[in-house]
Amino acid sequence: MVKRVFKLFFDFEKEEAWLNDMARHGWMMDSFFLGVYQFSEGPPEEYVYRIELLPQAAASAGSRPYLRFLEETGAEVVSTWFRWAYYRKKACDGDFEIYTDIGSRIGHYKRVACFMYPVCVLEWCMALIQGINFFMALADPYGVHVPAGFSLFFFMFGLLAGIGIFRAARRSQLQYRRLEREKIIQE
């Protein structure tokens, strides 16, 4: 059986936890596209899922050797989405972590924060433009504009998405700051 779920995540760790929770209940994620996750039924806890933000686009020449390396270690690249990559590994093969020391975990959290903050600013800029459109449409109801309802919707969407992304970016930033302090006394 196949199940499709539409869900928006801003925080990759929450997304990862959700995918693993689905796997615990026998739903294995097979693909992701535009917020739609496709699951197929399987034995519960068959796979462990991990999500990573790559330094470059997943399809680029720079990422290919790394993804191939991952597959060589028994992991499967389930889906990629720009720079995001979804992996899974059979749970019976033991631990599955991408980053296992403080240094590399700091690197990944930093990458996530550096990626998310600009996306957040972009969302808010788009929201601002839609907000201006909305007021222009109200002030001049007979002019040629994007419909006010349309602008309002995208204004709200951009604003809320921006907040979600900001909070996710902030969380990654706090995580790497915490780990950087930790690194003073241990690896």
Next chain:
Amino acid sequence: MPESFERGALTEATYLILLSLCEARHGYGVMQHVSDATRGRVNLGAGTLYGAISLLLDKGWIEAAGGDERKKLYRVTRPGMSALEGETARLDELLAIGRETLAGTGLNNESGGRSNGPCPAAGRAGY
């Protein structure tokens, strides 16, 4: 300037990776060897290992040792070997100091229990 500023202590992962590359291995081979050598205590993540390998290649501490495009083999170089030797000597010194100090507290010797020691935290494993 203390030595550690010129050539820092290696991380546990780096030390174990260099050690396992005393024999030519591919990435997955390093992962397995490190896991076996530490009896499953250290399981290197693919991201951590890949990052370390590319850094060690840049530093010239390891080099490609054949293999095909899909499974590249790596091996430690002469500078890598001297880094390993330096680190082993450093750890030796550290261990000697640690053993001596702990023996002095009566915590870590065969006859002494943990009860009468002044610093119980020293015997605790991990964090």
